[in-house]
Amino acid sequence: MSLAGRGIVVTRPRELAEPFARLLERRGARAFVFPAIEIQPLPAPAALAQLADFNIAVFISPSAVRVSLPAISPWPRGVTAAAVGSGTRRELERAGVAPVIAPSVGADSEALAALPEMQDLRGKRVLIVRGEGGRALLGETLAARGARVEYAECYRRVRPVTDAAPLLASWRAGQVHAVTLSSAEALDNFIAMTGAQLSAALPLFVPHQRVSAHARSRGLRELVVAGAGDDEMIERLVAYFDERD
Secondary structure, eight states: OOOTTOEEEEOSOHHHHHHHHHHHHHTTOEEEEOOSOEEEEOOOOHHHHTGGGOSEEEEOSHHHHHHHGGGTOSOOTTOEEEESSHHHHHHHHHTTOOSEEOOSSOOSHHHHHTSGGGSOOTTOEEEEEEETTOOSHHHHHHHHTTOEEEEEEEEEEEOOOOOOHHHHHHHHTTOOOEEEOSSHHHHHHHHHHHOHHHHHHSOEEESSHHHHHHHHHTTOOOEEEOOSSHHHHHHHHHHHHHTTO
16 A cells, blocks of 8 residues: 555645655655745744743644744753644654653644643643644633643744646646645645635545534535544555545
């Protein structure tokens, strides 16, 4: 079972797209790296320099780790690191931060909040490191459990300025067979950048049901909820195309 002969569009931010593209290529796919989100760092929030005053630091994405850690080094003793999923956990571990609390299944706020370590937070100070305008769910959940929650917004997500003509030409030539998306925002940007026809014509592989629901609200129908992890996404791609061979 492989992805030989399949063209897969990778819409992640470029610094995250390249490693995933290599994984696809090891399975025989041709990866079309077409970032639908660009990460722009913001000035380091003051809370990052005061991390030693917190009990837990929660990182919402691999980008949150990459952008914020230069302002944190060295990691303060006594502060617990938490991540919403395995990709974010790996970024922390690669930077020498360990151990890291992270869900083994799922990669979102709900999965992290369900862990035993995140239940009784009375008297704890929690810093959520995220992008500008992130979801409120996690902070509200942890505050309801007694935590004093603060935020460090260290980057913003913007739509890249990219020429879509080469990707569209490859699609019209029959070389593109699926699109992988990481968020509803990535989907909206992708449609704005490429037009509605491409997204409507190809299967879209998404990490969560909420992204699938957003895509359906935009009139898209061929959606596959694959999971947020790289391995989950690739295995679902393999299974999807294997069923059609």
